[in-house]
Amino acid sequence: MSLDKMEKWVSERLFQFKEKGILKGEESVIRGIKKSSGNKGPRYLMEGEGGKEFIRMNSNSYLGLSLNKEVIAAEKEATERFGVGPGAVRFIDGTFKPHVELEKKLAEFHRRESGMIFSSAYAAVCGILSPLISSETVVISDALNHNCIINAIKLSRSKDKKIYVHLNMGDLEIKIKECLGNCQRIIIVTDGVFSMRGDYPDLKKLVSLAKKYHPEFKEGILTVMDDSHGVGAYGKTGRGTGEVSGEDGIDILIATLGKALGVNGGYVVTKSKIIEYLRETAPFYIYSNPITPSEASAALKALEILDSEKGRKMLSYLKEMTIYFKNGLTDLGYETIKGEHPIVATMIRDTQKTIKLVNYLKEKGILTVGLKYPVVPRGDECIRFQISASHTKDDLDYVLKRIGSNLDI
Numbered sequence: 001m002s003l004d005k006m007e008k009w010v011s012e013r014l015f016q017f018k019e020k021g022i023l024k025g026e027e028s029v030i031r032g033i034k035k036s037s038g039n040k041g042p043r044y045l046m047e048g049e050g051g052k053e054f055i056r057m058n059s060n061s062y063l064g065l066s067l068n069k070e071v072i073a074a075e076k077e078a079t080e081r082f083g084v085g086p087g088a089v090r091f092i093d094g095t096f097k098p099h100v101e102l103e104k105k106l107a108e109f110h111r112r113e114s115g116m117i118f119s120s121a122y123a124a125v126c127g128i129l130s131p132l133i134s135s136e137t138v139v140i141s142d143a144l145n146h147n148c149i150i151n152a153i154k155l156s157r158s159k160d161k162k163i164y165v166h167l168n169m170g171d172l173e174i175k176i177k178e179c180l181g182n183c184q185r186i187i188i189v190t191d192g193v194f195s196m197r198g199d200y201p202d203l204k205k206l207v208s209l210a211k212k213y214h215p216e217f218k219e220g221i222l223t224v225m226d227d228s229h230g231v232g233a234y235g236k237t238g239r240g241t242g243e244v245s246g247e248d249g250i251d252i253l254i255a256t257l258g259k260a261l262g263v264n265g266g267y268v269v270t271k272s273k274i275i276e277y278l279r280e281t282a283p284f285y286i287y288s289n290p291i292t293p294s295e296a297s298a299a300l301k302a303l304e305i306l307d308s309e310k311g312r313k314m315l316s317y318l319k320e321m322t323i324y325f326k327n328g329l330t331d332l333g334y335e336t337i338k339g340e341h342p343i344v345a346t347m348i349r350d351t352q353k354t355i356k357l358v359n360y361l362k363e364k365g366i367l368t369v370g371l372k373y374p375v376v377p378r379g380d381e382c383i384r385f386q387i388s389a390s391h392t393k394d395d396l397d398y399v400l401k402r403i404g405s406n407l408d409i
C-alpha cells in the first residue's frame, strides 16, 4: 500500500511529540449542556463521564453569548430563511444580506470605515497579511504573537521579519531603527490581548513609534492588531485593547466572532480603500466559503447585545467576577499575571504540578487548560482559567475551594 511508508513516518513523528510532551492526544467530547439555573451557571456533560456535570473554566465565550436565547433565535430564524450554508464563495453569489449587514455593523462598532468577514480570525490574519506585504516590506512582530500571525508571515514574501521582545516597546524601536534605509514599508503586527497570559501591548507607545518613523519609509509604517481575545471581553463597552489603552489609532484591526461574541468567524475593519483591495486579493476570502448567513445573523444579534446597556452590564459583571476570582487565587497564595482581562493565567512554574492540578480539577468537575513548554517558555507553566459572564459567584467559590483544598500540589 502506498500509505505504508507515510504511516511509518507519521508514527515516528507522533512518538516524538509524545516524548517531548507536546502531544495533545484524544479530545474530550461535550455531549450536552445544562442551561444556567439558580446559583449555577451552565454545566457541561462529557462523553464517557456519565451524568457528571462540569463547570467550564476554559471557554472563550466570555459573555456567555454562545448560549444566549436571543442569539440562538436569530440564528434559527436566519437558517429558516437562508438555509444552512452559503453555497459558494462571496464573489460567486455566496454573499447574503446578513454578511453585508454584519460587515457594516462591525465597522460602525469599531469606528472604522469598512469591514470584511472571513470564515475565522485565523483565516482573516492569514488572508490579509500577504496582500499587504511586498518584497520591500519588513514585518516586525511580537515574540509571543498567536500562531496565525506566525504562519501568515511565513506565507508572505516579505523582505525580512524581525521579532521584538514580548511587549517591549524599546526593543520594537530598535527593530524599526534597524530597518532605516533597508526597506520601503514596515508592518508592525501584534496580538491585542495575548491568549496565554491576558496581557496586552502599550498601544499608545506602539502607535506613537509608528507615527514617529512613518515619514522615514517611502511606503510608511502600518500597524496591524489581532484583538480576538479583547473585543467583547475587555473595556467598558467591549471594544477591547484599544479601549482599555485609550488608543484607537491601530490601522488594521482583526478579531474573531468566535470568542466573546459566541458565534464563529473572523473579521477585519479598516479604511474602505484597503478593504476594497483585500476583497480582490485575500485568498482565504476569495477562494473559501464565508460563515453561514445564519452565523452572520447570530453575530449581528450578539453585537447588538454587546453594544447595549445589557452588554455593558455583562462586561461590568465579567470584570467584577474576574477580580473576585483573581483575589481568591491571591488569597490562596497563587501568582497571577497583572490585569483585569478574564484570562486568568495562574503561574504554577512546573510541568508536573500543572498536569496534576488540571487532572485534579477535572476529577472535581472543573475544566481548565494547563499550558506547558513549548507552548509557553520553560518556567512559565501555568493554568489558564477563563472567566465568563455566565459563571455565578457560587461557581467561582466552588472552583476556588477545590483549588484551595489541593495546596500541596
Ligand SMILES: Cc1ncc(COP(=O)(O)O)c(C=O)c1O
Pocket: 119, 120, 121, 122, 123, 146, 148, 191, 195, 226, 227, 228, 229, 256, 257, 258, 265, 266
Ligand atoms: C489571538 C488569536 N487570534 C486568532 C485566533 C483564532 O480565532 P478563530 O477561531 O476565529 O480562527 C485565536 C484563537 O485561539 C487567538 O487567540
